[in-house]
Amino acid sequence: MADHHSHEHEGHADLKAMGEVHEHPTWKQYKWVALILTLITVAEVWAYYIPWFVASRAFVPLLLIMSAVKFAIVVMFYMHLKYDHKLFRALFTGPLIIAISTIIALLFLFSKLSVGAHA
Amino acid sequence: MLFASLISTYLIYKGRSVVGPFPHEACAPPLCATALPAILNIPITSQSTFVLLMSSLSMVLALAAVESKDKMPANPTFSEKILGSSKLWLFMTALLGTTFLGYQAFEFTSFVHEGLTIRTNLFGSSFFTLTGFHGAHVTAGVLWLLTLLAIDFKRGLGPKDALIVDISALYWHFVDVVWIAIFTLVYLIK
Numbered sequence: 504m505a506d507h508h509s510h511e512h513e514g515h516a517d518l519k520a521m522g523e524v525h526e527h528p529t530w531k532q533y534k535w536v537a538l539i540l541t542l543i544t545v546a547e548v549w550a551y552y553i554p555w556f557v558a559s560r561a562f563v564p565l566l567l568i569m570s571a572v573k574f575a576i577v578v579m580f581y582m583h584l585k586y587d588h589k590l591f592r593a594l595f596t597g598p599l600i601i602a603i604s605t606i607i608a609l610l611f612l613f614s615k616l617s618v619g620a621h622a
Numbered sequence: 623m624l625f626a627s628l629i630s631t632y633l634i635y636k637g638r639s640v641v642g643p644f645p646h647e648a649c650a651p652p653l654c655a656t657a658l659p660a661i662l663n664i665p666i667t668s669q670s671t672f673v674l675l676m677s678s679l680s681m682v683l684a685l686a687a688v689e690s691k692d693k694m695p696a697n698p699t700f701s702e703k704i705l706g707s708s709k710l711w712l713f714m715t716a717l718l719g720t721t722f723l724g725y726q727a728f729e730f731t732s733f734v735h736e737g738l739t740i741r742t743n744l745f746g747s748s749f750f751t752l753t754g755f756h757g758a759h760v761t762a763g764v765l766w767l768l769t770l771l772a773i774d775f776k777r778g779l780g781p782k783d784a785l786i787v788d789i790s791a792l793y794w795h796f797v798d799v800v801w802i803a804i805f806t807l808v809y810l811i812k
Contacts, residue, residue, distance in 0.1 A: 530686065530705060537679040541672065548668045551810050563811055570806035574799050581678050582795045602626035609630040 527583050536580045543569050625800050628755060629807060632748040639743035643736055646812040654737065661738055662809055663729065670725035671805050674760075677718035678798045681791045684711035688787045691780045708787075709774050715794065716767040719760055726757045749808065756804060759797050766790050 528536070547569050556562055579585035584592055610616040642649030643661040650657045687708040694706050704710065730750070733739075740750040770790060773779060779787060 527682075527686065527689070530683070533679060533682050533686075537676065540675050544668065544671055544675065547806065547810055548664060551664060557812060566806050566810055570802055573802045577678060577795055577799050577802065581682050581798070582792055598623070602623055605623065605626045606630045606633070609627075610633060613634040615634055615636075 527586060528580050532580065536576055540573055540576060543573050624755070625752075625803075628748075628752040629803065632752050632808060635744040635748045639745045641743050643733075643738045643742070643745075645745055645749070645808075658736060661733060661736060663732070664809060666725060666729060667805065667809050670722050670729075671801065673718050673725065674722045674798055674801050677715050677722065678795055680711045680714040680718060681794045684708050684715055685784070685787050685791045687711055688779045689781055689784045691778075708779050709771065712767055712771045712774060716764050716771060719764040719767065719794075723757060723760055723764070726753065726760075730754075752804065752808065756797070756800055759800070763790075763794050763797050766793065 547566060550556055550562065550566065578595065582595075584595055607616070636645075640653075642654035643658045645662045646660045648657070648659050683705065687706050687710075690706065691708065695702065698706065730753075733746075738746045738749075740746055767790065770779065770787060773783075
């Protein structure tokens with residue numbers, strides 16, 4: 504077990520030496536990230552309680568944008584993808600694109616989304 | 623892909639329930655046995671969302687504490703002791719995860735009392751399946767964190783264990799980002 508851990512540690516050190524692994528964010532950055540995530544969540548819930556805004560066409564796109572920003576912040580800083588090697592970024596964003604494409608394709612397939620006017 | 627499929631299913635079935643209760647609209651007889659308001663409780667879910675976001679913060683602090691354990695000064699200040707305690711942050715993350723599960727148990731129980739079960743309508747089926755699978759992932763994450771905490775108490779976690787803690791942290795943040803999507807798509811978009 505000790506050997507196993509020392510191998511893992513050596514592997515990590517090797518990657519670091521090759522410039523494949525970068526330092527993680529600092530405590531101050533983590534604190535700011537948490538604050539920004541909280542503020543975006545407050546804004547989302549606040550928007551939910553404004554009737555004229557909920558009725559407007561901007562409501563859904565704005566909520567989706569805020570959600571995407573939160574998603575990206577967590578992935579970049581907490582999951583430290585911003586600081587990782589581009590291979591890890593590709594390994595994350597590749598399947599994410601497939602997953603989002605699957606959702607969009609299924610919504611088109613089952614007529615939840617459509618392009619152009621209906622006949 | 624699992625969650626993409628479950629989210630798609632929820633969105634496809636959204637608004638297609640023929641009997642209540644409904645997520646964002648009030649329901650009156652004959653669609654419901656009795657008159658019911660919209661069933662989703664946004665204030666409660668907002669609190670649980672905040673709890674899960676904070677658990678991600680405590681998870682990164684746990685990882686930072688494990689990674690920097692050998693850099694602790696000989697006479698640490700109080701804040702250095704707090705920030706450097708992997709046991710504290712692992713415990714906090716597990717506690718916040720359990721609190722999130724408590725909120726979910728409360729939500730599920732109140733829904734059942736109001737007449738919404740997994741068999742009531744399309745909303746109930748897709749909602750309980752999606753959020754239930756997410757809750758199962760959170761439960762697995764809490765058990766994983768408690769295992770790490772037990773190891774930390776038994777022999778201590780140090781920089782040599784950073785990789786195993788990092789992997790568990792990535793899993794935990796994955797659970798968090800899935801909830802970010804669920805919160806918007808299921809709870810906030812009417």
